[in-house]
Amino acid sequence: MPLVGDTLGFLTRPVDLFNKKQRRYGNVFKARLFGRTGVYLLGAEANKFVLVEQARSCSSQEGWRFPIGELFHGGLMLRDGEEHKQHRGILQAAFKKEPMRQYLEVMAPIVDRRLAAWGEQTPLRVFPAVKALTLELAGKVFFDLDFSQDLASLSQAMADLVAAATTLVPFNLPFTQYRRGMKGRQLLQEYFGRVLHERRQAPATDMLSHLSQAEDADGRRLTDAEIVDHLIFFLMAAHDTTASTLTSMVYELAAHPEWQDKVRAESQAVCPGPAGLEPTHLPQLEQLGYVMDESLRLHPPLILIPRYTTQELVYEGYTIPAHTHVSVLLYHNHRTPTHWSAPDQFDPLRFAAGRAEHRKCPFGYAPFGAGQHFCLGFAFAEMQVKLVMHHLLRRFRWQLPAGYQVEFASIPIQHPKDGLPIVLETV
Ligand code: HEM
Numbered sequence: 001m002p003l004v005g006d007t008l009g010f011l012t013r014p015v016d017l018f019n020k021k022q023r024r025y026g027n028v029f030k031a032r033l034f035g036r037t038g039v040y041l042l043g044a045e046a047n048k049f050v051l052v053e054q055a056r057s058c059s060s061q062e063g064w065r066f067p068i069g070e071l072f073h074g075g076l077m078l079r080d081g082e083e084h085k086q087h088r089g090i091l092q093a094a095f096k097k098e099p100m101r102q103y104l105e106v107m108a109p110i111v112d113r114r115l116a117a118w119g120e121q122t123p124l125r126v127f128p129a130v131k132a133l134t135l136e137l138a139g140k141v142f143f144d145l146d147f148s149q150d151l152a153s154l155s156q157a158m159a160d161l162v163a164a165a166t167t168l169v170p171f172n173l174p175f176t177q178y179r180r181g182m183k184g185r186q187l188l189q190e191y192f193g194r195v196l197h198e199r200r201q202a203p204a205t206d207m208l209s210h211l212s213q214a215e216d217a218d219g220r221r222l223t224d225a226e227i228v229d230h231l232i233f234f235l236m237a238a239h240d241t242t243a244s245t246l247t248s249m250v251y252e253l254a255a256h257p258e259w260q261d262k263v264r265a266e267s268q269a270v271c272p273g274p275a276g277l278e279p280t281h282l283p284q285l286e287q288l289g290y291v292m293d294e295s296l297r298l299h300p301p302l303i304l305i306p307r308y309t310t311q312e313l314v315y316e317g318y319t320i321p322a323h324t325h326v327s328v329l330l331y332h333n334h335r336t337p338t339h340w341s342a343p344d345q346f347d348p349l350r351f352a353a354g355r356a357e358h359r360k361c362p363f364g365y366a367p368f369g370a371g372q373h374f375c376l377g378f379a380f381a382e383m384q385v386k387l388v389m390h391h392l393l394r395r396f397r398w399q400l401p402a403g404y405q406v407e408f409a410s411i412p413i414q415h416p417k418d419g420l421p422i423v424l425e426t427v
Helices: 007-012 014-025 044-053 060-069 081-095 097-118 126-143 152-165 177-201 207-213 224-255 257-270 279-284 286-298 378-395
Strands: 028-033 036-041 304-309 313-315 318-320 325-329 396-399 421-426
Touching: 007 014, 007 028, 014 028, 036 044, 044 304, 044 325, 060 304, 060 325, 081 097, 081 207, 081 224, 097 126, 097 207, 097 279, 097 378, 126 152, 126 207, 126 224, 126 378, 152 177, 152 224, 177 207, 177 224, 207 224, 224 257, 224 286, 224 378, 224 396, 257 286, 257 378, 257 396, 279 286, 279 378, 286 378, 378 396
Parallel strands: 036 325
Antiparallel strands: 028 036, 304 325, 313 318, 396 421
C-alpha cells in the first residue's frame, strides 16, 4: 500500500511485522513506515556495523529527527560528530562518583514514601505507578524540585512532554498529545532557565547544579540554553525507559516466585538494617543485576535504534544509498536461538560468570545501545532500578491476579498493555 505501507502492522504488532519480513527476506529488508521507506538490519554484526564501525556515516540526529527532533532539539542523541563528542564529555561530569552518591541519598526517602502508598492499592497497576515515581525522582534529582507538592502545572508539562515523545501520532496538529508536549516544552524551558540562573548563584546537589559547573579539558562550559536542552532530553531518556525496565522486572518476578524469593533474600542479606542502601551495596545485589539484565533482554524498552545514512554504505553485499533511514532491531537479536539458549525462557543465570551468554555474541545484547551514543545514563538507571527493587522486595511480596496473561506492547516503549495489575502483600 503506497501511502500506509507497513505502518498499521508496525503500530499494532511490530515484532510480528519484523518476524514476517525476516522470514521472507532474511536479515536485511525494507519497510515503509509513516510514509518513509527505511532499511532494517538484524543481527549482532548489523549493530556493530551501524552503531560502531560506520557511526560517522550514520547520523543519530537525522535518525531520531522524526519523531522526537522537534520536542527534544539540542538533546545529546540529536547531535552528531565533534559537537556530540564535546557535549558528551562535559555532560559526563553529572554521572561521576560523588554526584551519583548524592542522587542515591536524595532518591531513597522518596521511593520509601511512594512505595508505602502502593500497599493501599489492590490490585496495583505497576506501569503507571512506576512512571509517576520515576517522574518525581527525575524532578528531584535533576532540578531539586518537588513535583509532588506545589508544582502541579510543571509536573503536568513534564508528563505532557514525555507522553508526546511516545505518542503513536507524532505530528504537531491541534488537540494532539504532540501539541500539548510542545507547549509543555516551552513552559519547562522558561522555568528551568530561571532555576538554572538561581543554581549558578547558589549550587545545590542536583544535576542542574553539577552541569552549571561542569567543563571539559579545555575549560569549555555549556551555555544555559544548552544545559536546559540536555536536561529536558534527560527527562525523556530517563523516565519511560526506567519505568519500562522496572515493570518488566516486577512482571518476571511475579511469574517466577522462586526468583522473587531469591532476590529478596539477597536484599535482606546485603542491607539488613533500617539504614539506606549505600553505593557500595549496589554491586553486591548481584542476582538482582542478573534479573535486570534478563528482563532487558526479553523486554528491551527500545526495540530498535534509528539512524540516517550520510553517505553510501555496503553491508553484506547490499548497497544502502546515502540519505536512507536505517534501523537496527534490538528485540530480535535478544531472542536469536543461535546466540541464546532457550531464548524465550526467563533464565537470569545466563548472565552469570561461567555462562555469560551475552559475552559470546558481542553487540548482540544492546538494550543500552552501543558505540558513541551508548546510553549516558546507564549507571544511573542501574542504580535507580536497584534502589526501587530493593525497597519493593523488602516491603512486599507480589503475585499476578489468578489466570492473568500478560500482553506486551512494543512501541513506542515496551510495556504491558494493561499496565500490569499485581496483588501486593506486606512481607
Ligand atoms: C533502563 C533504562 C534505560 C535504557 C534501556 C536506555 C536505553 C538507551 C539507548 C538504547 C540509548 C541509545 C540510543 C541511540 O543509540 O540512538 C540511550 C541513549 C541515551 N540515554 Fe539511555 N536508557 C535508559 C536510561 C537512561 C537514563 C536514566 C538516562 C539519564 C539519566 C539516560 C540518558 C541517555 C542519554 C543522554 C542518551 C544519549 C547518549 C548519546 O547520544 O551520546 N538513559 N539510552
